[in-house]
Structures are given as structure tokens and as C-alpha cells.
Amino acid sequence: MRKLINPIFWALTPLVALAILWSAALSAAVLSTAVSSDSPVDGETPVRGSTEAQRKGFEIAARSDRSDRGFKDNEVTLSMILRNAAGEESRRALVITTLEVPDENEGDKSLILFETPRDIEGTALLSHAKILDPDNQWLFLPSLKRVKRISSRNKSGPFVGSEFAFEDFTSVELNKYDYEYLREEACGELKCDVVVRYPRYENSGYTKQIVWIDQQYFQVRKIDFYNRRDALLKTLTLEGYLNYNGYWRAHTVRMVNHQTNKSTDLVYGEYKFNVGLKETDFVKGRLSRLR
Amino acid sequence: MISVFSNAGEWDASGSVSLESRYFWQDALYQGQGDGQEPSASFQPELRWESDDRRSKVSFVGFVRADEQDSERSHGDVRELYWAYEWDEWGMTLGINKVFWGVTESRHLVDVINQTDGVEDIDQEDKLGQPMLNLNTQREWGRIGLFVLPYFREATYAGDSGRFRGPLPVKADEARYQSGDEQNHVDLALRYSHYFGDLDIGVYWFEGTNREARFELSDEGQYLIPVYDQMSQQGLELQYTIDAWLWKLEAITRQTDADNFWAMVGGFEYTYYQIQASDADLGLLLEYLSDDRDQDITVAPYQNDVFVGTRLTLNDTQDTSVLVGASWDLENQSFGFNLEAERRIGENFSLELRMRTFSDVASDDALYAIRNDDYGQVRFSWFF
Numbered sequence: 214m215r216k217l218i219n220p221i222f223w224a225l226t227p228l229v230a231l232a233i234l235w236s237a238a239l240s241a242a243v244l245s246t247a248v249s250s251d252s253p254v255d256g257e258t259p260v261r262g263s264t265e266a267q268r269k270g271f272e273i274a275a276r277s278d279r280s281d282r283g284f285k286d287n288e289v290t291l292s293m294i295l296r297n298a299a300g301e302e303s304r305r306a307l308v309i310t311t312l313e314v315p316d317e318n319e320g321d322k323s324l325i326l327f328e329t330p331r332d333i334e335g336t337a338l339l340s341h342a343k344i345l346d347p348d349n350q351w352l353f354l355p356s357l358k359r360v361k362r363i364s365s366r367n368k369s370g371p372f373v374g375s376e377f378a379f380e381d382f383t384s385v386e387l388n389k390y391d392y393e394y395l396r397e398e399a400c401g402e403l404k405c406d407v408v409v410r411y412p413r414y415e416n417s418g419y420t421k422q423i424v425w426i427d428q429q430y431f432q433v434r435k436i437d438f439y440n441r442r443d444a445l446l447k448t449l450t451l452e453g454y455l456n457y458n459g460y461w462r463a464h465t466v467r468m469v470n471h472q473t474n475k476s477t478d479l480v481y482g483e484y485k486f487n488v489g490l491k492e493t494d495f496v497k498g499r500l501s502r503l504r
Numbered sequence: 505m506i507s508v509f510s511n512a513g514e515w516d517a518s519g520s521v522s523l524e525s526r527y528f529w530q531d532a533l534y535q536g537q538g539d540g541q542e543p544s545a546s547f548q549p550e551l552r553w554e555s556d557d558r559r560s561k562v563s564f565v566g567f568v569r570a571d572e573q574d575s576e577r578s579h580g581d582v583r584e585l586y587w588a589y590e591w592d593e594w595g596m597t598l599g600i601n602k603v604f605w606g607v608t609e610s611r612h613l614v615d616v617i618n619q620t621d622g623v624e625d626i627d628q629e630d631k632l633g634q635p636m637l638n639l640n641t642q643r644e645w646g647r648i649g650l651f652v653l654p655y656f657r658e659a660t661y662a663g664d665s666g667r668f669r670g671p672l673p674v675k676a677d678e679a680r681y682q683s684g685d686e687q688n689h690v691d692l693a694l695r696y697s698h699y700f701g702d703l704d705i706g707v708y709w710f711e712g713t714n715r716e717a718r719f720e721l722s723d724e725g726q727y728l729i730p731v732y733d734q735m736s737q738q739g740l741e742l743q744y745t746i747d748a749w750l751w752k753l754e755a756i757t758r759q760t761d762a763d764n765f766w767a768m769v770g771g772f773e774y775t776y777y778q779i780q781a782s783d784a785d786l787g788l789l790l791e792y793l794s795d796d797r798d799q800d801i802t803v804a805p806y807q808n809d810v811f812v813g814t815r816l817t818l819n820d821t822q823d824t825s826v827l828v829g830a831s832w833d834l835e836n837q838s839f840g841f842n843l844e845a846e847r848r849i850g851e852n853f854s855l856e857l858r859m860r861t862f863s864d865v866a867s868d869d870a871l872y873a874i875r876n877d878d879y880g881q882v883r884f885s886w887f888f
Binding site for chain 2: 332349373496
């Protein structure tokens, strides 16, 4: 048995090399198909939909999504205030950094770092958003200094005990949904297009989301979320929009769960744009250097 | 550079104070060991600083514990005291730090940089601060890290009155070394890590002082003396993440003058999300452990073992979680049970419960010496 020691280990090495080559070949194949699909402007998706309402819905969503194009990167500190049905509050403080991935066939990269509660201070979640595939996600646990790759199948689960599901918190990408135009409607002082969007990715907790997008600035003002039984589950309202050199950001975002009467508020501080973030700031190896 | 603290340029002070009590419900096996309650308190101050341009970081983490029963468990350590600097694709750390490698839950096999703080817990997750010069480069094709470790940390062992020891206590401060440089031997490690799609990988080569001691009898035969040999060790870790499955493998080979061996631990974690239409997740863990070492030289309890566990995460505002695990030795049927549960209380407190039991431990098993050390532990912590 003793003589087998090194042979077994070294036998593993080519296996690993094969696995790497295989994965690299797979991602190369994915990449080449992504590039070969006819994209008019650097990854801009042509209008999707077979009916007039579907095409109009897509165009409204695309105009909204593309109003944010070119923001490159940003960083923001926010408070998350969780309220139960009795109105009791608990709070978290987070820093979110985001790197734009301009290609509409790829998702943005983001890093969420917790500052409070103190017992989880330094915990960080790194996400590489995908369009229809599961996101790549790594969690950094500061007490052990351990970086853990985690499953992202859990799209409909609650994000850190809040009323936001993981899928509500990861970046919204145009091609994650199919669209259908519903109607035009007043929303506050503005006039909104109302569009229904149907998740195209697997494991969503929603059958559909109804989205209010204003006609002046093309920003999302409200979303109604319908659960798998097609019943109204939650409503998201986005307020306090500010313009940063052409890029709009909401500063008071509230999710209300109609079935549990719990709610979660996100109160954003000032955004910083063009922080100079690079791809290599959003790799798992960086996580252990955060603290 | 990524922001870590919104208050770059300022010192950030934080930390925790914990009160804990262990209860051993079986009689101690050896003369001098305590029985029943073992209360203790610990304090972990943390101080961090980041420069305005975010290239430089300074970190200090101290740790002290006062234990009512075991004087060896009353101890202190500098967990971190380093300066880190980053430029372009490069990063450097100079000072004392902790580095964790590995993917599995039942054993931390490939984790080798830091010495285990053995008096803290027997799960090998508490580590002593390791002095190092660490140079990293992050490229599109992965990350390479070089570790130069100029000073060796000796493991901590339970004292005469402590539980979790054999018939003869270990005198940690009389350690012997194979190398004439003793604690000043410069250890080296080189590691590559990256991910390819759903596959995460890490490989390393380590040359230096074995973190695991073998033991020699003292001249009068009254206690054991740890002996630290030189070793070469190669490690591999893999995780394949697909749907709700995490497939994991850790493997090492180690060469010393006395023994060459390999060891591995591998298995999976599968998670059922939102069980029974609740917010809770239930994970199932299965890992197989194998260790080919000569047990006459160094002792390891995982020669041919299976670990089965389940992890319940409530996903509530208090981050409540419970991990229950059991391991069987497939050769001698020794059985170990382990429970870890934790929950935040309010904004700044947390409560942690822990229980470990050992049953039907065979006389040739590494756990035989601590077969009566079943215990339950409550820990209450304040974070500031």
C-alpha cells in the first residue's frame, strides 16, 4: 500500500488537467456561440417577441436597461432595515461594488460586503451574474478566513433574512426575461409604461413581474411580484432617484411582502462612480484580502 | 482597489467578548483532570486601517482566554498583525496572518500554513497567527501565492488538569525539532488556485516543518514531548458546483524521513432549498475520509471513516443555523457525534451551542484517549 502513495497523487494530476481543459473548452464554446449570434452593437440584443405587445414590452425594457449603459463601475453604502409584522426592526449595513459587463449576453459582477451586524462583519458575497445559467457565487467567511463557492440554485430564497430574494438582489439583466406591454398609467407625477416580464431563467420563485417604467427618464418605479401560484406576493417601490452624470439611481427602495406583512427597506448613501475597479477585483482570490 | 471600509484612512476598532461554559458529564479518565463545569472567558480585540488610496492595509487581531480549569487553555495569541500592500496584479502581506485552504467540512486536511490552537477546540478550526511574507499575483489564468514562513508556531495542548489529552500530558514548551534551526527554520509554500466554470481548484507544494508532531516519552516517562520533523507536502483541493450539489475533494501526500503517506477526504453537500415552503434550507453532507499514515509515528483518527451530516439554515433575521454530524470508523466502528448551533440575539450578541460525544471507541482508535470527554458547551458573545 505504501508504494501506492505517490502514484495515486500523481495520477490525480492529469485528471485535474483534463478537467481544466474540458472546462476551458466548454467556456470557449459558449463564448464563440455568444460572439457568433448576430448582435448589432457590442452585444445589443435584437428586439425579441412574436406579437406587437411582446416587441413593445421588450423595447420599453431595453430602453430602460440601456439608459444605464456605460456606467463602468460604482460603489455604494446602504442600510438594510428589516421589519417583521409587529414592526420590530433589525438592521444591516452593506457596501456594494458593481462592475459593468457591457455585453448583454453576460451579467454584471458585484461584491456585497457586510459591515453590520458585527458578528458577521467582513462577510462578503461575490457574484458573477449570468443571463440564463446559474450565477457564479463565492462567500467569504472572515472568522475562518474561508472562501466558499456556493450554489446559486437558490434564486427564490431570502437574502440575509430580508424580503428580497437572491434573484431580486442580483443584477437585473435585459435578457433574463420575456416581456409583454400592458398599458400606460400615471405613476405619481410621471406617466408610466406598464410591462409584464416573465423570468426565462430556471428556478425563479415568480411566474411574472409587473413593472412600472416612467416615460420621461425610463426608470423602474414599481414592481409587483407574482408567486408560483400566480398570486401577488410582494411589491417593490423605488423612490428618491438622483442623477449621477446621466445615470439614475434610486435611494429609497422598499419591498413589502403582502402575505406576511413583513417589509425590507434599502436606504442608499451617495453612489461613487468610476472607482477604477477591474475584472481582477472581482475574482475569488481577492476575497481573502478584504480583511 | 475594492473598498473594504467606507471610512478609509481611519482606524476601525471592533472585537468581541465571549463567556463560555463546557460541561463534561463523564468522569475524567486521568489523574488531575477536572470534572463537570469548565467556565472560561475570551476577548478578541480587532484594529484595522486602510489608506486613502486603499493600497495599504494594517490589521491587528489579538486573542486571550482565561480558563477556570486548565491553565494551558488560559492563553493569548496574536492572530493577526500585518501590513498588506497591493499594486497592479500584485499583492504582498508582511507580518502575522491566518490563511485557510480547503473545501470539505469533516476534516481540514489541506490547510497547512497555520498551526492549530488545539486548546481552543478539537475541530482544528482555531489557528495560531503565523508570521509570513506572502506574495500573490492575480492573473486571468489564476492566482499564484508564495509564502515564506520564517518562524514556526508550536501547537497548544491541554494541560495536566485539562480534558482532551492522553494518559500522559504533553509538554508543549519542551518541543524537539529535526532541523537544527528549530523554530527558526524557514518554511516555504507555493500555491495555485483558480476556477474554471463550475470547477474550483487549488494545488500547492509545502516544504518545511511538519505542523503535526510525533511524540517522544520524557526521560522520567511522566509526560510526552512533541517532535516536529521536516516534511514535504503536496495538496490538492477541488470543488465542482452544479445545481444544488457541491462535490468536494481534498488530498495530500506527505514525505518525512519516517513515513510517506497520502490522505484524502471527499464527498458532497446537497441542499434542499425552502423546505416545506418555509424560508429554511436543509443540507445533506456525506464525506469519506482515508489516511494511509503509519499510526505508530503520528496518530490520525481518519484512516477509513465516513462522515454524515445535515445543516439546517433558517434564513431568518437572526441567522439561525444548526449543523449535526456523525462519523463512523469503518474498521473499528468507533462513533463520534457533533452538534453546532448558533443564533444572533438582538444586533450585537450571539449564542452558540456545541455538543460532541464519542461512543464505542475502539482501544486502537486515535480517539480512545479522549473517549470520556463527551461535552456540551454554551457560548454567549458580545460583538462591538
